[in-house]
Amino acid sequence: MDGVTKGTSSFGKRHTKSHTLCRRCGNRSFHKQKKTCAQCGYPAAKIRSFNWSEKGKRRKTTGTGRMRHLKTHYGLYQETLKIFALFLQVLRARSKSKLLVLKKIDKLIQIPVLVNFYYSRTSLSERSHETNE
Structure with a gap:
C-alpha cells in the first residue's frame, strides 16, 4: 500500500x-x-x-467585572437609605431623644443628604420666606 x-x-x-x-x-x-x-x-x-x-x-x-463607578454608587444609595430612616426617627422623636439620634448621624456625608431632603420637601416660596425673616 x-x-x-x-x-x-x-x-x-x-x-x-x-x-x-x-x-x-x-x-x-x-x-x-x-x-x-x-x-x-x-x-x-x-x-x-x-x-x-x-x-x-x-x-x-453588570457585576461580573470591576464596577469601578457603580459599586460606590450602590454603596452610597444604601448609606442614603439608612440616613433617611434615621432622619425620619428624628422627626418623629420627642425633644430629648432628638439629640441622641442626631449624635448617631453626625457624619459629613449625611449633611448634604439632609439638606437635599429638606429642599425636596419644601416649596420655593417657603424657602424664600425663611430668608427674608
Whole structure:
C-alpha cells in the first residue's frame, strides 16, 4: 500500500493558529485573518450578544467585572437609605431623644443628604420666606 497518509503524520503538521488573544475581552477568540473577535465582536463598537444565549449574557452582564463607578454608587444609595430612616426617627422623636439620634448621624456625608431632603420637601416660596425673616 503506497497510498498518501492522512492520519498520524498529518496531524503533527497542524501548528498554525487561526485565533489569538483579543484586546477587549482577553479571550483567545480574535481571528487573525478575519480581524474580528468571535467572543465579543471586536473591533465593532457594540459588544457581541444574542438573545438565544442566556448563559452567555449572564457571563458578560453588570457585576461580573470591576464596577469601578457603580459599586460606590450602590454603596452610597444604601448609606442614603439608612440616613433617611434615621432622619425620619428624628422627626418623629420627642425633644430629648432628638439629640441622641442626631449624635448617631453626625457624619459629613449625611449633611448634604439632609439638606437635599429638606429642599425636596419644601416649596420655593417657603424657602424664600425663611430668608427674608
